[in-house]
Amino acid sequence: AQTVTQSQPEMSVQEAETVTLSCTYDTSENNYYLFWYKQPPSRQMILVIRQEAYKQQNATENRFSVNFQKAAKSFSLKISDSQLGDTAMYFCAANAGGTSYGKLTFGQGTILTVHP
């Protein structure tokens, strides 16, 4: 069984500044994948960034990067140069690998508001 915990229900940041969203997880799997999904208000959920657990290098996607600490089971998301369009609910999710398809376990979500 997997659990994913996001301890920050809400966060806010000024436009152009940097914000970090926290996520911790627990899994008994050796091979798993971690994701951050973004769900803007009234819009569909989209993938922001993903990390394979066996890769030590932190994933980056433009302004988005993660700090993956495997031993601590921590997977935080850093958003640099925040933009108004980053306002959304962000979900951290884990997917146990080793099977041909994987079910996502979501955290509770963090509502991020970017202020002008």
Next chain:
Amino acid sequence: DAMVIQNPRYQVTQFGKPVTLSCSQTLNHNVMYWYQQKSSQAPKLLFHYYDKDFNNEADTPDNFQSRRPNTSFCFLDIRSPGLGDAAMYLCATSRASGSYNEQFFGPGTRLTVL
């Protein structure tokens, strides 16, 4: 563009009146998922299909059923909606193989139960 489409985007039904939500995909993915998402909460997986194989979550009420007549389409049937079933219903797809198992989500159908 390849995508996941959900119809309708908004559905209003009456207490106890059966309702069907639909999902279609042009991604040719093997796996299709149905989630229930209540306001400001995480999506809750109801069930998923791996090709034609149906996989129900243990805590999904019997009131919820699903059909997948072909690769492209999947339906969520709520046999007797209760007030507690009002929620956003999300459809998602993923490849069966591939290292990332990323899920692609549709825009959701918001269900209101009167």
